[in-house]
Amino acid sequence: MLTSADTDLIRVLGDPLRLRVVSLLAHETLCTTHLVEETGARQTNLSNHLRVLREAGVVETEPCGRYTYYRLRPEVLEGLAGALGELAATARATGAADRRRPCA
Amino acid sequence: MLTSADTDLIRVLGDPLRLRVVSLLAHETLCTTHLVEETGARQTNLSNHLRVLREAGVVETEPCGRYTYYRLRPEVLEGLAGALGELAATARATGAADRRRPCA
């Protein structure tokens, strides 16, 4: 079953720049400067998106001097992937059984 | 790797009402009237969302007299679940190896 928390998570991931950041962080732990280089986005803009990702629990930070490392939290993505997979399986079963509600 | 098509798909799913509809359709093939009953949303509003889901390829329609059945397309959800799962696996490996880019 999908909760409203999942909706929020999906919404957070549904932004091109944020998804790009997540994609980058999946391969390598980076700090804001690297992300600015990689994405070409302004620092302010990126910082806003990183806050959204942080508050959604998608990433976690590790301060390192005046830099800040951003690391992905795999459990969150795994949870969502699992929920969507379950939903897809249910849908496939429903289709196979052609289970439909009669209209009027 | 996540493409921009995935971004669009995620964005489509990132709406509470649309995700609710997807959730309902996963268990049972329904027509608009049923969805109006189940969600409590206005017919116009729901029809708009259904159009978005249709254009994103998440659902497909089957006319039945003056009714229209909506059915979920499991492959789309499966594809997204798979991509997210892969991303999570990559992130987990990155974390385990503590692979990070040195800052300056």
Add this chain to the structure above:
DNA sequence: GTGTCGCATCAGCTCTGGCTGATATGACAT
């Protein structure tokens, strides 16, 4: 035919959310 019902589309309003420049904070170097 007329009426009703299921569904889609249109036009308009509103509000969220992403982008920006400016500014604040805090760490390092000199």
Add this chain to the structure above:
DNA sequence: ATGTCATATCAGCCAGAGCTGATGCGACAC
């Protein structure tokens, strides 16, 4: 202490997206 750099926050602008009422269209019943 001064300057520079990395990062976060704030205030404001603007486009996009969701909700609505009104309307159009096609299928069925009579």
